[in-house]
Structures are given as structure tokens and as C-alpha cells.
Amino acid sequence: MDINNQELSYITELLNISTKMLSAFNLEKLLRQILNTSLDLLKADTGSLMLIEENSKTLKIKAARGINEDIVEKVNVEIGKQVSGWVAKEGKPLLLVGGLKNDPRFGNLDGKKEIKSSICVPLNVEGRTIGVLNVNNVSSQNLFSESDLKLLSLLANQAAISIWGIRLYEEAKKANEETRIMQKQLIEKEKMAALGLFTAGIAHEINNPLATIIGNTQYLMEHITAGAFGWDEIKDVRQAAELSSRIIARLFQYCRPSEGKKEAADINVVVEQIVELARKQFEKQSIRFNLNLKANLPNIVIVLDELREVFLNIIFNAQSVMPKGGIITIETKSIDGGSFVEVIFRDNGPGISEQIIDKIFTPFFSTRRPKSLGLGLAICQRIISSHNGIIKVNSKIGEGAEFIIRLPAAKGTV
Secondary structure, three states: OOOOHHHHHHHHHHHHHHHHHHOOOOHHHHHHHHHHHHHHHHOOOEEEEEEEEOOOOEEEEEEEEOOOHHHHHHOEEEOOOHHHHHHHHHOOOEEEEOOHHHOOOOOOOHHHOOOOEEEEEEEEEOOEEEEEEEEEEOOOOOOOOHHHHHHHHHHHHHHHHHHHHHHHHHHHHHHHHHHHHHHHHHHHHHHHHHHHHHHHHHHHHHHHHHHHHHHHHHHHHHOOOOOOOOHHHHHHHHHHHHHHHHHHHHHHOOOOOOOOOOEEEOHHHHHHHHHHHHHHHHHOOOEEEEEEEOOOOOOEEEOHHHHHHHHHHHHHHHHHOOOOOEEEEEEEEEEHHHOEEEEEEEEOOOOOOOOOOOOOOOOOOOOOOOOOOOOHHHHHHHHHHHOOOEEEEEEOOOOOEEEEEEEEEOOOOO
């Protein structure tokens, strides 16, 4: 069989196209590539690539060129209707020359009678049609031929295989991701079950000495004049013990929904309370606080003890990585037009490495074992999430760490 120059050029181009399509792993990119190559190869004016929507059994444009974007968004062709629907139903290619008015099957489609010639080919794979490829000549006087129809059909066959392959790849990837998420959730449930057993065992052992501390400090405060030497220090000890007791209770309830009473609160007041409680201890370690609190912030609705627990956790984490002293900066502000309130904790410690920064909110993960169980930040994340907020961290080695907590503002306070 003799092959002329044009046919040789077509075959070479098809080989190039096949190679490109086999190397594509993004469906959207592949569809654009198929359409653009088809239009360029046949010197067509406009075109579209449509895929069958599995749920509705209709054709939807997924890639287009030379077609108004509004039309692309609105077009939804039923299988068996119009040109593309007919090709999708029959699974056969179609060549139309001289406008649709010359074809009795589509003579009623007045909107497309200006087309000089058109080719619509099915995307067939494994005995089924998954879509259609349309190319049109509107202004060009070069009418499509049977040779063009065969060429586009060959290209469509390869295109269908590539599209099908990517779909299978994406489905497998999605299935793997869903499996990974399910495995992660199962692990988290097992960890929370282990945590429940653990806290049940230690709650009694810790709460007993805490009760002794609270009782004795209360007794001393009742027998020492307020403001006398040591009275403030004893008060701080009692408050710290009471807070520790409540933290133990929260640890015990880590796997359960919060039952604490939510109330409107000024986040600046909470920050100031925590700083005042920790200041003396931190100053002994040459750690000072730098507060940059925005005035007139909207209130937040929160369980106050839980928020104090979060703030204490973060500043004590900062203290643990700055044994020779440093600065903890705490900033508050409103964002998104007052819809949210942010509190930002910054330290000038050693920072967190890229290898572990994604793990710090994972229960039982700690770089300070055996001193730490690795529950502090996991509890913080659970508390903030239960209040419809987010907590995130930014850090680089040698540049300290920044914890950002974002909470929704109370309605009617902005």
C-alpha cells in the first residue's frame, strides 16, 4: 500500500499524540490536550470534548475551544438527542458537510446551520462509549473529508484509552486515600481508647495529692491576712492546683464531647490571666512576656477552663524549649471583618523541624519522652476544634515557633 506525504504526516502526528497522552496523569490537562491537538491537526475552528455523566446519563462539555463560556456551562445533552447525543447512543462517528440542514436527523437544530462541516466521533473503550469529540469548521471553506473522519476516529480511540486509564488511576488513588483515612481514624480510636484506660488509672492517683494541696492552701489562706507575706504565693499555688485538677478531668474526658458550660469571654482578659499566673515562674527562667493585645475585640463563646488549658499548654511548651530564657510574644486581633478572633503565640526558641511539624498534634507524639506523654497539643486541637476553631503552627529551625488559634466571634458582638 502506497502512503502519500499527507498520510505519513498524519501517522507521525498520531504517534506523537499517543506518546503525549500516555504521559499525562491529569484528566483535565489530558482533555484539553486531546481537543487542542484535534483542532490543530484538522485545522478546525471550534470544538468540544464531552464526557457522559454517569449519574444523569447526559453529555457534559469538559473541554472547549472557540465556544462561549456561558454555553459551555449550560450545555447538558441527553443521550440520543442532538448530534453529540446521537453519536454517543449509536457509538458511531459522524461527518456532516454543508450544514445540518442537509441531514434529516438534525435539520431542526437551527442554531448550528451556520457550520460548514462538522465531525463528531465517539470515545469508545472496552465496548462502551464514555464521551464524544466534536470539531467544526464555521468560517473555513476547507470542508472535512472521509480521510479526516478516519483520522479523528483513530485519535479518539487512543484518547478514550488514555481517558479510561486516568479515570482508573484516579479511582484507585481515591480508594487508597479513603483506606488511608479509615486506617488513620481506626488508629485514632484505638489511641483514644488507650487514653481512656490510662487516664482512668492515673486520675485517682493524681487527684488525691492535688486535693491535699488545694485543701491545705485554702486552710492557710483562711489563717493568713490577705496581702500579708506569702498570701499571694499561696493563692497562686491553690489556683494552679485547681486548674491542674480540672485539666486531669479534661484529660479523662478527652474522648468524650465537652460538657463544660460555654460563655461569652474577652480573649484579652483570658490571656492576661494566664500570663499573670505564669509570670513569676517564667521570670525565674529569664523568660518574659511581650503582649500586643488589640483593644475592643469581639467576644468569643468558649468553655473558659478549656481555653485557659490551651493557652497554658502552649506557653509551657515554649518554656520547655527555652531553658536559658527568651521572649514569648502574644498577639490578639480580629480578622475577616470581625467574624473571627485570633490569638498568636510566638517564641524565640529553637523552632520545630520539618520532619516533625506535621506530627505535633498527634496524640502520644512527643520529643520529650519520658517527661511528656505527648497529649498536650492533641488536647489543645480537640478543644479548639470543638469550638469550631482552628489551631496551626508555623516554624523553622532557628527561627522559633508560632502557634495561631482562630475562633469564631460571638454573634452580635461585632
